[in-house]
Amino acid sequence: MKRPEPNDIDQFGGESGDEKVVAALRRLDPTLTDVPRARVLARVWGVVNEGDALAEQPQVPRPSGVSSLASRTRQAWGWTVGSAAAVAILLSWPSRVPVDRPLAIEEPAPTRSGATQEPPAIDSSASEPIALFLAGRSATTATARGVLASAPGGVQRARFALGGELALGDSGRLEVVAHEPKQVILRLSQGRLAMHYENRTGKTLVIETNDARVVVIGTTFVVDSSSGHSTRVSVIEGKVRVDVNGVGARIDAGESLVVGHRGRKAPVGARARESFSWIEGAKALPVAERPAERVPFAKATSPSAVPEAPAGNPRERFEGLYRRAEDAMKQKLPGEARLLLNAALASDPTSPEADAALFDLVRLSAASGDLEGTTRDAERLVADRPLSPFAAPARFIACRTSFERAPPETARACLRAYLRDHPGSAHDADALALLVVIASRLGDCSDARKQATLYLTRHPSGAFAADAARSAAATCESL
Amino acid sequence: MTGLRLSATAPEEPSDEELVRGCQSGSSRAFDALYHRHVGRVYRLLTRLLGTTPERDDLLQQIFVKVYRGLAGFRGDASLSTFLYRITVNIAWDYLDHKRRAPVIVETELEMLVDDARAYDSDRTALKAELTLAFSALDRLKPQKRVAFVLVAVEGLSLKEAAEILGTNDQVVKQRVLSARKELKATVKRMGGHR
Numbered sequence: 238m239k240r241p242e243p244n245d246i247d248q249f250g251g252e253s254g255d256e257k258v259v260a261a262l263r264r265l266d267p268t269l270t271d272v273p274r275a276r277v278l279a280r281v282w283g284v285v286n287e288g289d290a291l292a293e294q295p296q297v298p299r300p301s302g303v304s305s306l307a308s309r310t311r312q313a314w315g316w317t318v319g320s321a322a323a324v325a326i327l328l329s330w331p332s333r334v335p336v337d338r339p340l341a342i343e344e345p346a347p348t349r350s351g352a353t354q355e356p357p358a359i360d361s362s363a364s365e366p367i368a369l370f371l372a373g374r375s376a377t378t379a380t381a382r383g384v385l386a387s388a389p390g391g392v393q394r395a396r397f398a399l400g401g402e403l404a405l406g407d408s409g410r411l412e413v414v415a416h417e418p419k420q421v422i423l424r425l426s427q428g429r430l431a432m433h434y435e436n437r438t439g440k441t442l443v444i445e446t447n448d449a450r451v452v453v454i455g456t457t458f459v460v461d462s463s464s465g466h467s468t469r470v471s472v473i474e475g476k477v478r479v480d481v482n483g484v485g486a487r488i489d490a491g492e493s494l495v496v497g498h499r500g501r502k503a504p505v506g507a508r509a510r511e512s513f514s515w516i517e518g519a520k521a522l523p524v525a526e527r528p529a530e531r532v533p534f535a536k537a538t539s540p541s542a543v544p545e546a547p548a549g550n551p552r553e554r555f556e557g558l559y560r561r562a563e564d565a566m567k568q569k570l571p572g573e574a575r576l577l578l579n580a581a582l583a584s585d586p587t588s589p590e591a592d593a594a595l596f597d598l599v600r601l602s603a604a605s606g607d608l609e610g611t612t613r614d615a616e617r618l619v620a621d622r623p624l625s626p627f628a629a630p631a632r633f634i635a636c637r638t639s640f641e642r643a644p645p646e647t648a649r650a651c652l653r654a655y656l657r658d659h660p661g662s663a664h665d666a667d668a669l670a671l672l673v674v675i676a677s678r679l680g681d682c683s684d685a686r687k688q689a690t691l692y693l694t695r696h697p698s699g700a701f702a703a704d705a706a707r708s709a710a711a712t713c714e715s716l
Numbered sequence: 717m718t719g720l721r722l723s724a725t726a727p728e729e730p731s732d733e734e735l736v737r738g739c740q741s742g743s744s745r746a747f748d749a750l751y752h753r754h755v756g757r758v759y760r761l762l763t764r765l766l767g768t769t770p771e772r773d774d775l776l777q778q779i780f781v782k783v784y785r786g787l788a789g790f791r792g793d794a795s796l797s798t799f800l801y802r803i804t805v806n807i808a809w810d811y812l813d814h815k816r817r818a819p820v821i822v823e824t825e826l827e828m829l830v831d832d833a834r835a836y837d838s839d840r841t842a843l844k845a846e847l848t849l850a851f852s853a854l855d856r857l858k859p860q861k862r863v864a865f866v867l868v869a870v871e872g873l874s875l876k877e878a879a880e881i882l883g884t885n886d887q888v889v890k891q892r893v894l895s896a897r898k899e900l901k902a903t904v905k906r907m908g909g910h911r
Contacts, residue, residue, distance in 0.1 A: 255900035261846035262870045661749035
């Protein structure tokens with residue numbers, strides 16, 4: 238696209254009264270700042286990915302993103318139709334499913350590429366002592382060899398480090414099978430486990446028993462695997478998914494299901510309610526320390542500092558808190574905005590807007606001159622959402638803060654890596670300009686020339702073009 | 717910071733053609749780079765075409781979704797700029813066609829545009845008044861005339877280039893532009909903005 242220049246219409250246009258209109262429009266130079274620029278790109282990817290999935294085209298990995306309102310509406314319809322279909326299958330299940338299936342409700346959910354989703358592989362070598370995940374155990378029976386056990390007639394209560402509380406009874410035995418970036422797998426080999434899982438870290442919680450696999454979507458549930466009985470799963474709040482031999486069933490709040498009973502659901506019984514009451518005792522226990530360096534969102538926040546979350550499911554809570562954070566930012570209340578953003582991320586770390594919230598944290602840290610916080614928040618964003626369109630702007634902000642507050646060598650390393658990892662980014666010129674300045678400050682003639690040449694080659698009409706050449710020349714002359 | 721490593725040389729900037737090829741082979745990174753390279757100019761054109769409508773971000777999203785999908789069949793017969801222009805104009809035209817209700821100047825958007833024009837305080841008021849006048853006058857034009865006028869008179873495209881983008885011939889574009897100028901002249905005079 239060209240800059241305005243005379244064209245053949247001017248030769249025959251004659252006298253016109255539109256000069257003011259043309260002049261005003263030519264003065265327009267609207268800029269898209271980082272946030273709307275990245276948001277639009279995220280929405281583009283959201284729509285494109287959705288379209289790709291609908292068309293069942295071969296997929297390359299795409300960054301997750303925020304969908305447009307239109308696509309959200311489509312998603313809502315999709316869920317509605319999908320849920321209706323699931324209900325219909327549920328209602329007609331006894332006549333549709335082979336008798337030898339102990340549990341059959343719905344087929345495993347198809348992935349975007351159209352393939353059925355396999356249960357994640359379990360890396361048993363990743364297992365860890367369960368004590369790492371617990372705090373404030375109440376009962377006398379200690380953990381042994383990484384297993385939490387409750388004595389006959391006793392109940393073990395504990396805070397769960399990844400969010401929530403648990404209570405183990407009926408001679409229960411619970412251990413950690415795997416702790417992976419996306420999920421934590423616990424094995425309940427026997428006994429009853431009542432648990433309230435808050436999912437603060439975005440990790441899926443899976444409870445395995447001898448005959449079932451319970452994928453916890455949220456939030457309060459009881460898994461009863463007492464000896465001599467099939468596993469019974471009861472959900473008090475939220476929902477869970479139970480997989481048996483690759484066949485899954487979703488259980489919603491107020492429902493319970495016994496594995497091996499042909500998938501028939503029943504209301505939550507008294508036994509489950511009793512188990513649920515165990516958790517109440519666990520809530521009084523001290524807050525757990527999270528496993529060190531394993532949980533990206535493991536920010537300890539004092540309970541009094543956590544903003545009250547709006548009611549609703551995690552996604553709605555996230556959106557409510559995020560909107561409040563945006564209001565706080567508009568009102569120039571960075572401390573409150575930060576708290577709300579962290580609370581939003583804790584409420585639903587998998588939200589499509591989580592990367593935008595993280596990016597806002599980066600901006601807030603940078604605005605307050607907090608180099609450590611900026612770097613930490615940017616790392617958090619890059620580590621958790623490497624393909625997010627906010628990743629590059631966040632990294633640049635971290636580098637710019639580093640330029641302002643860290644030794645020049647540190648800033649130089651940051652900027653070079655930024656340019657390497659994000660070629661042609663929106664901040665390409667800015668990063669090169671900063672590199673020229675750093676080289677000049679360090680008296681590095683060779684690098685100053687090199688960066689200035691790069692700048693002039695790639696951004697000949699850039700705002701720093703004149704200074705780039707001058708700065709490099711001055712650096713070399715002074716040697 | 718994760719992934720931050722020292723690099724001896726800075727990367728060379730890929731050309732538009734390389735980015736298009738990257739997009740066609742499924743590289744999300746290539747599309748991101750292409751987006752960042754052109755989004756500013758597309759946004760400017762969209763603003764000049766539509767004025768202060770706050771829906772520009774949504775339209776920008778639509779444009780780049782179309783760009784993404786269109787790149788698969790992009791053979792390079794026209795330049796990437798023409799390709800982007802065409803999609804932007806189509807989306808803007810569609811918007812103008814379907815949104816021909818009472819045109820409004822959105823004050824907050826106007827303030828931002830004035831900020832972006834880097835107007836000094838002394839001529840902020842003047843620029844604001846000029847933009848209000850310009851968009852009010854443009855709002856009275858039919859979309860086909862408005863689009864042709866912006867492409868030729870403001871963006872500086874030749875009649876032939878504009879005709880290629882609009883899918884018509886240069887004589888038609890010429891007539892639209894001349895007609896737009898005539899109407900704008902009358903409108904501006906009526907509004908008291910013409911001395």
